[in-house]
Amino acid sequence: MREGEKQLGFDPSALPGDGHVVFIGRIRSPWTSREDCPKNMREARERGMPASVEIDSPYRAGLEGLERASHVVLLSWFDQAPRNLITQKPRYSPVPSGTFALRSPARPNPIGLHVARLVSLDREAGLLEIDAIDVLDDTPLLDVKPYFASIDAMPEATVRPANGEGDRI
Numbered sequence: 528m529r530e531g532e533k534q535l536g537f538d539p540s541a542l543p544g545d546g547h548v549v550f551i552g553r554i555r556s557p558w559t560s561r562e563d564c565p566k567n568m569r570e571a572r573e574r575g576m577p578a579s580v581e582i583d584s585p586y587r588a589g590l591e592g593l594e595r596a597s598h599v600v601l602l603s604w605f606d607q608a609p610r611n612l613i614t615q616k617p618r619y620s621p622v623p624s625g626t627f628a629l630r631s632p633a634r635p636n637p638i639g640l641h642v643a644r645l646v647s648l649d650r651e652a653g654l655l656e657i658d659a660i661d662v663l664d665d666t667p668l669l670d671v672k673p674y675f676a677s678i679d680a681m682p683e684a685t686v687r688p689a690n691g692e693g694d695r696i
Contacts, residue, residue, distance in 0.1 A: 531623035533614035539635040540610050550667040551589075552582040552653065554603055556660045561607075564663055567630065568641060571659035577646065578660035580668060582653035589671075590650045596673035599645050599655065604667040605637035622689045639666070642674050 528534070556578040558564035565571040580601065582590060593599070612633045616623040626634050643657035655671070 528612075529616040529618075529623075531614065531616045532612060533623075535611045535613050535635070538611050548604075548669060550583075550604065550669065551586040551671075552580060552668040554601065554660055554662050554664075554666040554668055555579045555581060556662055556664045556666070558661075558663050561663070565659075565661045568643070568659060568661050571661040574659070576659060578643075578657050580655040580657060580671070582655070582668070582671070584653065587650060587653040590648065590653070590655075593645070593655075593671070593673060594648045594650075596645055598674035598676075599643055599657070600670075600672040600674050600679070601639075601641040601643060601657075601660075602669040602672075603639035603641065603662055604669055605632035605634075605639055605662070606667055607663065608632035608634070608637040610635055610637060620689055624689065638669065642679075 556564075557576045565574060608631075610633070612631075613626050613635075614623050615626055615629055615631055615633060617629065617631065632639060639662060641660060641662070643660060646656040646658055648655050
């Protein structure tokens with residue numbers, strides 16, 4: 528733990544479940560350690576390493592029509608992330624922030640959100656080739672959705688960093 532970080536008094540993974548979430552596949556990436564893994568999708572794209580998504584057989588029919596999308600939203604499960612940090616101090620920040628003010632994988636429900644360009648789709652094999660990803664190899668997949676720029680993009684959105692210097696993404 529870094530200075531200023533706080534833990535919950537319990538581990539959310541030990542609580543009874545509120546819903547029955549299933550993994551529908553796996554994300555395949557070139558990243559095998561946290562040290563090598565890009566911290567965000569911008570950095571992943573800058574490295575120029577493509578990735579893929581494997582959809583398990585029972586869910587492949589759900590890919591019908593996805594080939595019309597240029598980009599997809601992937602929801603992943605950060606299975607190796609801690610779940611008990613409620614205040615965190617990122618390396619780049621001068622001050623701690625609440626978990627819900629950060630994009631860190633450490634959170635009570637370690638769900639990742641990724642927007643990737645869909646390079647190709649093989650529905651029968653359940654294989655999506657994507658331009659980049661910022662997760663470790665074999666990360667569980669929760670869901671795939673088409674990205675709609677007309678609905679999902681918010682060009683006016685900003686986040687002020689703790690030091691007041693403008694966006695830090």
